[in-house]
Amino acid sequence: MGTSQMEDLRLFCVRADYGTYTHQFLKNGFVGIGWLHESDLSKIKIRDELYSLYQKYHPDDTSNVVIGQQVGQISRFLLEISKGDYVITPDKNTEFIHYGIVDSEYYYSDNSDGCPYNHRKRVKWIDKIPRSAFSVPFQNSIRSSLTVFSVNHIHNFLDVIGVKGLKPPKDEFNYYKSIIGKILELDDKEFEILITHILTALGFEGSKHTGKVGDGGVDAIGELNVSNMAKIKLFVQAKRYKIGSNISGNTVKALRANIPSEGQGAFITTSDFQKNAKEVALEAGFPRIGLINGEQLVDILAEHWNDIPEEFRTKLDLKVGLVPN
Secondary structure, three states: OOHHHHHOOOEEEEOOOOOOOHHHHHHHOEEEEOOOOOOOOOOOOOOOHHHHHHHHHOOOOOOHHHHHHHHHHHHHHHHHOOOOOEEEEEOOOOOEEEEEEEOOOOEEOOOOOOOOOOEEEEEEEEEEEEHHHOOHHHHHHOOOOOOEEEOOOHHHHHHHHOOOOOOOOOOHHHHHHHHHHHHHHOOHHHHHHHHHHHHHHOOEEEEEEOOOOOOOEEEEEEEEEEOOOEEEEEEEEEEOOOOOOEEOHHHHHHHHOOOOOOOEEEEEEOOEEOHHHHHHHOOOOOOOEEEEOHHHHHHHHHHOHHHOOHHHHHHHOOOHHHOOO
16 A cells, blocks of 8 residues: 555544444444434435434434534444545443444445444454553544544554554654653652652542652552542552563563452553553453553653643653644
8 A cells, every 4th residue: 555545544433332233343344323224325415415314303303513413423424434444443342442444335224133223334344452552642532422433643543553654743753752761761759750740630549659669660559530430449550661672461460469359450661561461451350450651651641741740841841732643
């Protein structure tokens, strides 16, 4: 695939009712939506033609905002998603995302396979990937409450799935490398304080530092309070490793051994994780461990930049505007 073709690639998310119909999507090779289910939409050519049809099915919807949002999603599925585009759908186990390539234009189905979504496009499903493999901005973008939406951060997506040839945003590599390098220049106490400020910005409360003095890391126990809607007992380990090194599954397993069944873990590093470490972190029957690698740490730092003391902002000199899409 040439560079010009790569530049035209697009990515969309189509949800399957919170994973309810993901199995049908994957087994039968399609994505679908259920609005206006009794009408074949193959003759619709522009978005405006959908308004009267939508109001016929939903006469009680009188809000222009609601109508516009729903029609927008139908139109996006019908008229924007095209053959050759990438598409993702969350798994019923929300830790994972399935991805594939759209392989046909619109068709109307009799839904005899048990999925009630009549409006469909065929998809060649390729694989599933943990959400944690993607950048923080990418993960945030797919939290949309919409059923059908375009996903930004195509560069990050293609990099994670191993597609090469697309020119990265200017300075993307140097941006991450330079900031991680500055984090690595912090002394043990400075690193500990920086991680504590980041955890606090994320809603981590009542932290108890348990690490050994001078070991170059942070080990803390506390509660992650999500806007007072949920509280999670969280066991955190943060370690500085040089760029290019990868944390093993055994290292993550050692953290897991100290987490009670009602708790969860988080492993933060300036480097990255081996494949078996990612498998250990999400292994069924054990406490979940969230993995934050160096680039994701920089993403979180950028997102909560104003919550970091001025002394650290000056020392790290992060240009927030350079965060790549």
